[in-house]
Amino acid sequence: MSEEQENLQVDNRKTVLKVEHVAKSFRLPTEQASGLKQAIINWTKGISGFKMQHVLRDINFEVKEGDFFGIVGRNGSGKSTLLKLISGIYMPDKGSVTVNGKLVSFIELGVGFNPELTGRENVYLNGALLGFSHEEIDAMYNDIVEFSELSEFMDQKLKNYSSGMQVRLAFAVAIKARGDILVLDEVLAVGDEAFQRKCDNYFSQIKKDPTKTVILVTHSMDAVKKYCNKAILIKNGEIIVSGNQDDVADRYTLENFQKKDSSDSNDDGSEYPTGLSKRVPTLKVNILSSSVADGVNPLKFEIEYDYSEEREAYIGIALLDSRRSGHAYDAGSQTDNRGMIIKQRGHHTMQFEMPLGIFNNGEFKIYATLRAVENPGEDPEMIAFTNNDNCGYFAIRNERNGEAGMLSSRAIQINRLD
Known part of the structure; x- marks a missing residue:
């Protein structure tokens, strides 16, 4: 079957879920009114008593029958x-589901389970809450108990029951x-190792069933890559990546990596961010090409700076392999690299291109420093x-790359001499 025919077949599948331009907000109280009098006083002072929290903005996607659809994103x-x-x-403020x-x-x-009822009674109670009739629950009861x-x-x-037994039930x-669409929120890591293997086998089987559709929210990118055929990444209430599950999972990993580092940054409350000052108020690395690189095409990036002193200065660059905690490249203290010298004063950018073919898969970050030289031959002073x-x-x-070391086997060649 040709690729065009495969795409046509996918397009002809029934749409089981369509989310169009959905937005949702909540009112968060900011002022407490203990009674009608205080509420009137707040109103006369123009105090609304709440602020709007915009949780979702213009969400659009659709799920086809047979999809194993992943939804990922950080907490909140x-x-x-x-x-x-x-x-x-919930009902959307705007749009439709x-x-x-x-x-x-x-x-x-376990929501809806009653600790005073037996396991059997809780199965029927949960089934009723899900909209199944008594006869429908009868038909699925043995499967539930066996699993x-x-x-x-x-x-x-x-x-x-122990907590583990309750989770298993x-x-x-x-x-x-027995529904057409199964919606699960972070429920893959349940039970002991043997039960998790059973769950893994079940999801592997259901993935092959063209009549079953699963929507899965998870923080496990391994699960997204293993089970899902499509996914979306939500950030600050908006979809920032959608489509191929591997692309979405890799972008989520990168977002987490960057967010963790940002939370570790030192903020001393000064006017300038850590590392910057009145002398150099701006120094930033901007990735110009895709942030999830294929390891074949070079990475393009720029360094944005703001430097006005007359002293000669140059840019230093360091590449850190975050997964393996090692520097892949460091030109921070070299003064003989004339290509890094700043030629324009003020607020400007310098653009660079870096080949990636020698590296294995991993997560990386590019640091930049700005160093000034008072007199030729003296050690440079790092000022930003x-x-x-x-x-x-x-x-x-990249599928052809390894995972174990920083450098690909293509980067190093060892020849026998005897």
């Missing part, structure tokens, strides 16, 4: 709110409920450097 990005909109728990089929939503495992491996305990009260109900917020972050992803 809007993922759980989106799932609640899809599940009908269209579901075509029976949707079974498990946003939190949970709790047949000996189904007539005991749930409060006598809840998860079994989640994945064995990029903190973690102003570094350039990128990842390399």
